[in-house]
Amino acid sequence: MxxxxxxxxxxxxxxxxxxxxxxxxxxxxxxxxxxxxxxxxxxxxxxxxxxxxxxxxxxxxxxxxVVVAELDADAPGALGRMMQVLVDAGVTLHIQYSDHDNRKVLVVDDVGRAREALAGA
Structure with a gap:
């Protein structure tokens, strides 16, 4: 995507x-x-x-x-936790929005590193 x-x-x-x-x-x-x-x-x-x-x-x-990532939108603080994973992995986020399935669309400087970090979270 x-x-x-x-x-x-x-x-x-x-x-x-x-x-x-x-x-x-x-x-x-x-x-x-x-x-x-x-x-x-x-x-x-x-x-x-x-x-x-x-x-x-x-x-x-x-x-x-982009990275398209699942996010439990009903869990307070879920977006912050997702972003902390990216920060901890040294990934820079440029743009974030949602798709039609309520997943987060992330435009980042390193797609591979972001996917790896989020998969391990």
Whole structure:
């Protein structure tokens, strides 16, 4: 899975264009959202997404692999404990959001180390 970062300077108007481009290419959005003029979405098909956005004139997006991790959202403090595992492993977190299955999507500096640390937690 990948995080795709797309400029969305015009809010909903930008998301219309992004949604049409990705939807027309059959790229599903598995999670994400838009903050401060930048959209981040969880996708599976990196190549199709990039091609669709470029062909739609939306520029070349920034795409990064992610860690998708289960989190017991009903347990108070669960997010803090998950983040402490990353900190203890020396992993830098850049972006965090949830997917449609309430898992955490983590954009980090070292995907392998993050997966290893979270698997051992």
């Amino acid at each position: 990948f995080d795709i970062e797309i400029p969305a300077p015009h809010g909903a108007e930008s998301l219309v264009l992004i949604g049409r481009a990705l939807g027309g290419a059959g790229v599903g959005l598995e999670g994400g959202g838009m903050w401060s003029g930048t959209a981040h979405y969880l996708i599976a098909d990196r190549d199709a997404a990039v091609l669709a956005l470029v062909e739609a004139g939306l520029g070349t997006p920034f795409v990064r692999p």
